[in-house]
Amino acid sequence: MITNLKFMALEKFTYDNKLAKNFAVATILWGVVGFLVGLIAALAILWPEVSMKLPFLTFGRLRPLHTNAAIFAFVGNSIFTGIYYSMPRLLKTPMFSQKLGKIHFWGWQLIIVLAAVTLMAGITTGKEYAELEWPIDILIAGIWVVFGWNMIATIIKRRVQHIYVAIWFYLATFVTVAVLHIVNSFELPISLFKSYSLYSGVQDALVQWWYGHNAVAFFLTTPVLGLMYYFLPKAANRPIYSYKLSIIHFWALIFLYIWAGPHHLLYSSIPDWTQALGVVFSVVLIAPSWGGMINGLLTLRGAWDKVRQDPVLKMFVVGVTSYGMSTFEGPLLSLKSVNAISHFTDWTIAHVHIGTLGWNGMMAFGMLYWLFPRFYKVKLYSTSLANTHFWLATLGMLFFAIPLYFAGFTQALMWKQFTPEGFLKYTNFLETYTQIRPMHMLRAVGGVMYLTGAGIMVYNLIKTAGAGKFVRFENDEAPAREVKPHGNETWHRRLERKPVLFTIWALVAILIGGIVEFVPMFLVKSNVPTISSVQPYTPLELEGRDIYIREGCYNCHSQMIRPFRSEVERYGEYSKSGEFIYDHPFQWGSRRTGPDLARIGVKTTKNYKPDSWHYEHLVNPQKTNIQSIMPPYPWLVENDMDIESIPKKIRAMQTLGVPYPKGYDEKAIDDLKKQAHEIASGLRASGIEVEDQKKIIALIAYMQRLGTDISKNAGSASK
Amino acid sequence: MSINEEKTNINQNDHEIDTLTNDRLIKDHSYDGIRELDNDLPPWWKWLFYITIIFAIIYMLGLWVFDWDSLYQEKEYNKEVAEAVKTAPKQQVQVELKVLTDASSLENGKATYDKICQVCHLLDGGGLVGPNFTDDYWIHGNSLEKMFAVVENGVIEKGMIPYKDQLPPTQRLEVISYIITLRGTIPASPKAPQGELLDWPY
Numbered sequence: 031m032i033t034n035l036k037f038m039a040l041e042k043f044t045y046d047n048k049l050a051k052n053f054a055v056a057t058i059l060w061g062v063v064g065f066l067v068g069l070i071a072a073l074a075i076l077w078p079e080v081s082m083k084l085p086f087l088t089f090g091r092l093r094p095l096h097t098n099a100a101i102f103a104f105v106g107n108s109i110f111t112g113i114y115y116s117m118p119r120l121l122k123t124p125m126f127s128q129k130l131g132k133i134h135f136w137g138w139q140l141i142i143v144l145a146a147v148t149l150m151a152g153i154t155t156g157k158e159y160a161e162l163e164w165p166i167d168i169l170i171a172g173i174w175v176v177f178g179w180n181m182i183a184t185i186i187k188r189r190v191q192h193i194y195v196a197i198w199f200y201l202a203t204f205v206t207v208a209v210l211h212i213v214n215s216f217e218l219p220i221s222l223f224k225s226y227s228l229y230s231g232v233q234d235a236l237v238q239w240w241y242g243h244n245a246v247a248f249f250l251t252t253p254v255l256g257l258m259y260y261f262l263p264k265a266a267n268r269p270i271y272s273y274k275l276s277i278i279h280f281w282a283l284i285f286l287y288i289w290a291g292p293h294h295l296l297y298s299s300i301p302d303w304t305q306a307l308g309v310v311f312s313v314v315l316i317a318p319s320w321g322g323m324i325n326g327l328l329t330l331r332g333a334w335d336k337v338r339q340d341p342v343l344k345m346f347v348v349g350v351t352s353y354g355m356s357t358f359e360g361p362l363l364s365l366k367s368v369n370a371i372s373h374f375t376d377w378t379i380a381h382v383h384i385g386t387l388g389w390n391g392m393m394a395f396g397m398l399y400w401l402f403p404r405f406y407k408v409k410l411y412s413t414s415l416a417n418t419h420f421w422l423a424t425l426g427m428l429f430f431a432i433p434l435y436f437a438g439f440t441q442a443l444m445w446k447q448f449t450p451e452g453f454l455k456y457t458n459f460l461e462t463y464t465q466i467r468p469m470h471m472l473r474a475v476g477g478v479m480y481l482t483g484a485g486i487m488v489y490n491l492i493k494t495a496g497a498g499k500f501v502r503f504e505n506d507e508a509p510a511r512e513v514k515p516h517g518n519e520t521w522h523r524r525l526e527r528k529p530v531l532f533t534i535w536a537l538v539a540i541l542i543g544g545i546v547e548f549v550p551m552f553l554v555k556s557n558v559p560t561i562s563s564v565q566p567y568t569p570l571e572l573e574g575r576d577i578y579i580r581e582g583c584y585n586c587h588s589q590m591i592r593p594f595r596s597e598v599e600r601y602g603e604y605s606k607s608g609e610f611i612y613d614h615p616f617q618w619g620s621r622r623t624g625p626d627l628a629r630i631g632v633k634t635t636k637n638y639k640p641d642s643w644h645y646e647h648l649v650n651p652q653k654t655n656i657q658s659i660m661p662p663y664p665w666l667v668e669n670d671m672d673i674e675s676i677p678k679k680i681r682a683m684q685t686l687g688v689p690y691p692k693g694y695d696e697k698a699i700d701d702l703k704k705q706a707h708e709i710a711s712g713l714r715a716s717g718i719e720v721e722d723q724k725k726i727i728a729l730i731a732y733m734q735r736l737g738t739d740i741s742k743n744a745g746s747a748s749k
Numbered sequence: 750m751s752i753n754e755e756k757t758n759i760n761q762n763d764h765e766i767d768t769l770t771n772d773r774l775i776k777d778h779s780y781d782g783i784r785e786l787d788n789d790l791p792p793w794w795k796w797l798f799y800i801t802i803i804f805a806i807i808y809m810l811g812l813w814v815f816d817w818d819s820l821y822q823e824k825e826y827n828k829e830v831a832e833a834v835k836t837a838p839k840q841q842v843q844v845e846l847k848v849l850t851d852a853s854s855l856e857n858g859k860a861t862y863d864k865i866c867q868v869c870h871l872l873d874g875g876g877l878v879g880p881n882f883t884d885d886y887w888i889h890g891n892s893l894e895k896m897f898a899v900v901e902n903g904v905i906e907k908g909m910i911p912y913k914d915q916l917p918p919t920q921r922l923e924v925i926s927y928i929i930t931l932r933g934t935i936p937a938s939p940k941a942p943q944g945e946l947l948d949w950p951y
């Protein structure tokens with residue numbers, strides 16, 4: 031097409047495919063691991079015996095392991111594969127530094143291994159999708175900078191004049207993820223393996239979901255859109271549908287996304303105005319998101335006959351369509367009336383898996399099927415196996431999601447249903463779970479299908495690699511970039527010549543939303559009205575809370591009673607923002623696989639239980655109800671709590687602003703022992719053999735404290 | 750990148766055309782062989798964008814200027830509760846205190862017991878946190894009135910919850926009638942007797 035190339039002096043250079051290939055192999059490996067852990071988690075909800083009384087196989091630890099593996103290991107490596115392959119070609123230059131690339135690769139794999147080990151060991155910050163403890167957080171920040179440095183340096187030494195839309199998305203990803211990760215990870219370490227979030231309660235929730243939502247936006251969405259803009263037109267050999275649309279949807283997307291975090295906190299204790307911002311910015315996001323989808327799908331105009339034959343394009347089509355579906359559903363879920371039903375149910379899980387299994391998975395698979403024959407200069411080993419994978423993945427996703435939609439809706443309605451006499455129809459929480467259990471079985475079948483498809487891909491790609499020989503270096507040539515006058519280019523075209531300025535503008539765009547939402551929350555007192563009866567946790571309760579976090583209880587139990595008649599009836603007075611001011615971190619949760627625990631300690635609520643019941647239940651939940659799906663925690667009776675760290679923990683809390691009296695750190699251990707002795711004596715009186723210093727005592731103390739502060743006359747049971 | 754030396758602006762007369770769609774290609778846009786078309790934003794897409802923006806503005810005005818109740822959760826909650834009090838108040842209909850023996854009542858009683866009471870008294874009534882129902886020892890007495898009172902008001906200090914707000918009186922009577930049938934059965938691991946040995950009045 032470009033005929034006058036030959037008149038210009040061409041420079042020769044070489045692309046090194048090694049990094050992209052390594053990342054591709056890591057993508058495949060961690061993909062299979064991530065799906066497998068997901069499947070084990072799905073089975074562990076169905077049959078608690080799957081956990082085999084092993085702490086690291088309980089659902090509370092499997093779920094963070096699965097989400098971290100799927101997001102940061104599988105999708106993360108797939109993004110880096112695509113970036114290291116496409117960027118040099120789009121910029122007509124090798125990567126700036128092969129060595130930085132290597133550090134990035136091995137650093138990222140190290141992070142993944144450390145994440146897996148620590149999460150299984152119960153070392154966690156207790157913040158969803160940001161569970162990794164502070165040393166790993168620092169490592170992530172460092173490796174991320176290495177990645178960004180290499181990327182920006184490569185862009186600067188490019189031979190092309192303008193940067194392409196894929197590169198815009200890569201840049202926005204880099205800056206935004208850096209900002210999100212750093213701001214959300216501010217924590218006060220008390221040891222190598224334990225830290226407390228700098229923020230508490232409502233503020234912690236807001237920062238966390240600003241992060242959580244934008245992890246979806248800037249880790250699972252923008253980089254993958256960048257990949258789409260390279261691999262889809264390449265695979266289809268078609269021009270991008272509309273450059274104008276690229277510009278508008280890019281800027282709109284990154285500017286608007288940042289604001290939408292509070293849609294994860296609708297009807298929670300955050301102020302109404304923050305919730306409203308979350309709602310409206312989510313709704314306005316439909317068009318910018320669909321801009322990406324239509325720019326992808328309409329690029330295929332004129333190539334639909336090819337789509338029918340090529341598994342790569344088929345996967346891209348399902349991927350991009352899933353993207354369109356989840357970005358339509360997301361704004362819908364952000365409407366308060368819909369969220370009142372969907373939140374805390376499987377509806378959310380169904381939603382995220384259309385995004386992850388459909389969009390992220392399919393885009394990654396399509397890319398891998400496109401790349402491997404090019405890495406090895408052979409044809410794909412088997413197109414029909416790739417087609418089989420395509421169908422297994424597509425149907426697996428539907429088998430996964432459709433039952434969960436049904437389950438979410440069913441359970442929400444059961445939670446809300448009253449009898450004509452004004453009583454809750456389903457008083458027992460477990461009833462509402464037993465009802466949707468068959469749906470969870472179907473979900474697991476969907477998971478098996480998806481995993482099988484991935485297995486077939488592994489075989490196909492190994493066969494492909496075996497049939498060829500890895501082509502590490504590829505030569506290319508292009509004229510040097512000379513700074514030419516921009517003539518009468520549009521303002522955006524000019525900006526595309528200035529990648530650093532471009533990055534700065536992107537940074538400005540993504541900072542605005544966060545600042546507008548955070549500053550008032552942190553500075554204006556009326557946003558978190560104080561409640562005078564709310565007191566800091568006792569040392570024993572604090573220890574119990576740490577055990578709650580460590581075991582990952584928040585993965586199944588919420589601590590947020592929404593202001594609905596049905597929830598107040600079931601769980602007690604709805605939660606107030608002032609109740610959480612000493613919660614570093616907050617533990618509101620996102621899915622009620624088990625009942626809410628915000629007021630489990632309040633004696634006037636319907637789910638209050640005595641100490642001895644908590645003991646029996648934690649040791650063996652199936653004893654108190656054969657249908658319970660909660661895993662047993664027998665090690666809580668065997669292991670001692672960490673009494674030595676208590677003074678350090680108290681001092682850390684004081685640093686964070688929790689008003690323990692001066693010098694309390696020295697008295698804390700005595701207080702802890704006294705309270706523990708009281709509880710343990712009570713248990714022994716009812717015939718339970720237990721020692722004062724066992725972990726279970728602390729956890730029971732925490733349970734009995736929950737929610738009691740604002741109902742003082744009801745008191746807490748341990749007093 | 751611009752490889753065309755003469756001009757960077759697009760000349761209406763010598764633009765390239767994508768042969769499959771007849772759309773215009775943008776002249777100097779080519780990245781590793783990827784070209785871009787000069788298509789406008791689809792009008793329906795623009796309208797979608799505008800409409801959502803208008804929705805957003807109205808919504809925020811509703812919050813900040815018009816004070817719509819439905820955007821303030823506390824007001825919304827108070828309204829919901831007020832409505833419930835009006836249309837479906839909790840009814841504590843009086844029941845005649847009489848042991849029920851018909852199969853359907855006992856079945857209902859068992860259903861309630863298996864869902865709610867068994868978590869403390871165990872499925873077979875053998876007792877765990879709560880006392881054993883199969884023996885003749887009772888803490889609060891075994892007359893129907895006394896049992897009914899315990900279930901209604903609970904013994905919260907000991908961990909027995911009041912069911913006044915959770916179960917309507919008929920359902921309470923049913924579940925007590927079911928408990929009465931458990932006496933004399935043999936549970937798997939009976940809890941040691943609690944309370945006093947009493948004559949069985951039924």
Ligand code: HEM
Nearest residue numbers: 065068069071072097100379382386387390477480481621
């Ligand atoms: C074999 C395939 C998979 C299975 C069986 C599976 C299973 C699960 C399960 C059981 C949960 C927890 C659900 C709950 O809380 O009730 C979950 C959550 C999640 N999964 Fe997967 N998963 C699979 C693949 C993936 C993939 C490929 C991704 C991303 C690329 C992914 C991303 C997530 C995310 C983000 C959540 C968190 C949802 C939330 O916060 O509520 N999953 N998955």
